[in-house]
Amino acid sequence: MSPSPSPHAAAVVANGDDEAHNPAPSISISTTSSSSAILTPTPPYNSKKNENEKEKPQSDDGGEAGEVLTPDGNVPTPKELDTLRHVADKIPLNVWLVAGISLTERFTYYGINSPFQNYVQNPPHDPLHPGALDLGQSRATNLNDGFQFLVYLTPLAWAILADTRLGAYRTICLATAVYLTGVTLIFATSLPAALDNGISLGGFLTGMVTTGIGLGGLKACVPPFMADQYTATRPRVRTLKGGARVVVDRALTLQKIYGLWYWCVNLGSLSGIATTWMERDIAFWAAYLLPTCFLWFAVVILVVGRKRFVRRVPQGSVLADAFKVFGAAFKGGFSPKMDKGKPEYQRAHYGREVSWSTSFVEELKLGLAFPIAWTCHSQINTNLVSQAAQTHTGPLPNDVFQNLSALTVILAMPLVTHLLNPLLARLRTPFPPISRIAVGFLLQATSMAYASGLQKLIYSRGPCYDHPRHCDIPGGSAGGDAGPNDISVAYQIPVYVLDGLAGVFFYPTGQEYAYTKAPASMKALVQSILMVTVAVGAALAFVLTPAYKDPQNVIMYASLAGVMGLTTGVFFWGLRKYNALEGEMNELSAKQVEGQRRRELGREDSYRV
Template sequence: MSFSSDKLATEEVSSLYKEKIEDLHPEHPDDYLREGERWATEEDMNTLRRVGDKLPSAAVFIVLTELAERFTYYGISGPFQNYIQNGYKVPNSNPGAINGGQHMATGLGNFFQFWCYLTPILGAIIADQWLGKYKTILIFSLIYIVGDLVLTLTSIPASIRSGGALPGIIIAMITIGMGTGGIKSNVSPMVAEQYGRYRPFVRKLKNGKEVLVDRELTVQSIFNWFYWSINVGGLSAIATTELEANVDFWPAYLLPTLMFVLCIIVFWLGRNKYVITKPNGSIVVKAYRTIATAIKNKRRAKKENQLIVDENGKKLPWIDYAKPSYDISGSVVQWDDKFVDELRVAIRSCKIFLCYPIFWLCYGQMTNNMVSQSGQMNTGPVPNDIMQNIDPLCIIVLIPFFDWVVYPGFRRCGLELRPVTRITIGFLMMALSMAYAAILQHFIYAKGPYFKHAGDEGYGFNDISAAIQVPAYVIMAIAEIFASVTGLEYAYKRAPESMKSIVMSIFLLTNAGGSILAFAFNPISSNPHLVENFAIVSGLMGAFTVLFVVCFRHYDRVDEEETREKTVFEKAQ
């Protein structure tokens, strides 16, 4: 890989911020001051403690909507592994319906996750080209409900016994995945858009002290709480796995279906409060044409010995050859120099996502192989697939702790955990989580009475408590807070205004990449190969953590410089 120098990257973001301050976005109101507030000076920026602002009320409605949607998503996907892997009403066995075995269960689970994170590209294009974020979310919610109903109706006992469960879950996965794509690519940028104050300002607290209210920290806090709502919704799997084990699958799927109806109602109730951006044309098509033009013009310039240099004698980046001001072919294009600058920043920002598929490969183990792993141990009176809910429980507790204590504590000490630092810590923690799972699997196989056949059809569990699996989920939760939340924040913050949906969908696409990689692990995603499975994904995560640091360690310096540049231009405005 080749990367731009720190200086060039800083110049890129500086020019963009000049334009942004000179032409404030029409979808946001101009910055304003309330009583007890004043604009920040350069001295304030250097001396006052930085804090985030309060969450806008419109953002609260979107956060609650995401909570309800995730309640539905995790509520239906939580029982998938057992539903597909095991037979229906088999004595002395975990709950099930299809009896497809662990290979089929893991494979279909990986397909579902891949599909759910591939379709956001389509959702982003539709929102940008035709409908806007608000209408796209509403329409795709209706598609989502259709999938929920198909899954619920085909999970009734008569359908399962007549063979309708397998085609039903495949149709439901495809339909729900479509619905998810239209929602996921738009709901996260929409929630951050609700905060429309750009310039840093000073607020006097009740104790008389002044603090600097910083937009960057506010957006970071918004995404922390957004991710918190995702994991609150994820606790639905506790209810649905209990219903699956003690009643049947159809009520386990009916509950999240009803919750999704509430999701749409909550989102609709906030319609008069939202900052709604209008569609401005398909960025994907425009970006494709821009990149193609840049490549063509660069090749032509090189062939004709007409390569362009700047005032310092440096060759221009290849993407600049798409600028109308530099276009040596003289062709008429549908973009301006500013769009090319924005596209360059977007492409550069997306490079940081290249290591995320390995992170999601590890994360995906939680919903398939780690569920099967807990089924090989003594879980007591609770179903084996309830163990995965330890992860969202930990996140619910830890996100407020990080937002109120950990991050502010570092800032008080003069240390700022910039995005690359946080992502690196998250990657490292995920590698440790998988290493722990591999070591645990070794001890499970070493225990009797079923050894490496534990959890297979016709076999029970080995003599080891499932409580020993808890640390793997705790470490994974910490990894998510550092890497996943920061990735969402980075995708929004770095994306130019016109490209937020598409950059966010590209970040979500890395999850689909992890699911594709997971297919390669299917041959070792069952007994007696699970030690190798967890060990290999842990090693991959560790290797990519090192690669990430080597390639992107300088991005934190650029991020800090960008913040300074932004402050200078906002102050000048």
């Protein structure tokens, strides 16, 4: 029995009916399963003119002289799609509301996570650095990596729950409740009474696990739920204030939305600046209280927006498709191209139809390169914090400098969104997703190469050279903390700047690619698969634990830089051909989304749009 239409869905269809006065090229969509649609497009919009056709006079607004122009709000003609400049749409209020949830989630996460290394590594009453549990650098790094692994592994289970049972909104509400329970537990067990009675370690570990599980649900559902709030699926003409006619482009709008999401993520991460100061100047309980209270703003947004948000109807389970793709792709031997898993290969060689699409295979393939990037990025929360402690930090806490990566994103993301992308659009210079991700990967490799060079420079300075803080010095106690080497922490700034710039290009682009190329019924699942690559990166970082000690850190950072550089080259060489198919894939994805919305209203499974 088909679900009755909701108000927001009716609005979507009404918009589609208005657009029918000037229809796009026809495309037939026939659904055969919950996770795929068979699409047969007409020739693409950007088909070239007949070479024998004479060039007609052009008007100033991109049309031919005397030609009747498409009214604003209607679907552009193929010629207008080719000649008019493409721009992003305005961001709806619902998108901003979900962005607020993302900001509060990140504020709480970084506010809690930033003091972790010191809280676990250092002893209480350390005269140089705040601490509580005194487990040492290796164990502190292991716990941090384990926490990251949990946070980014659990999205898979939450995504299945969202796509098949609860839907994104109710899943976000449930995950927020679990998240709030976890951070409250971390705060409560950091109080002086808990520390004095020896229950802080057990409470901290329990709180970490609960927090990680709740965070997984938000990570799986918030980004696709944010993109779901933008309901336009077709390009349309708009006249700007200056009289210029442009085409409002769905793909550019989603790129802008995911840029906003990543900007909010990093704005929220600045909470780490406040909590690292509070841990030093007040106590850890104060540092954990602030983000715990701030998370309640997410609860307020969820309550306020419950009747506004666009909600997709949960579909059937599609997790099996992902495992089937990997099984089919690697049958007879490993191949990073995964071409054996594509529907056309299965049809040609085995005579069978599969329920997944080619774009789904490409999405899974894309994720294979991300774990190395996440392993590199994770260093800013662990080993680079310890590296900062080997230098002179002045009055600043050693774990405050990791926030420079977020500050870089906050400054650079608006420049990319409002200056670089429009400039490239005006120059008609494409900067497609695969290229953007490759640029981000290259910057990430450069950041690790710089960290390696900086570590070597630290080892070249006294008093302790390649064993910073651990040497005997005249007048000091044997085996005690000899203090940092003679070098300023300012040398570390480029590492965080390069890391932030890397994230600007590869992280939101990966999320955007996951959303736009995934089948309409499995947006959360495919994005959660991309999140799982972060867990794999954390696992790789955990494997590298034996290398996290002096004087081996130069080799460790250099190895990460080399592997990241090699991964960048393989990634771009193997996937660059999909840059040319970006427009076609986006068009088919938009038709799938529109098809799902019509099916949710009980429309026919096969129709012409």
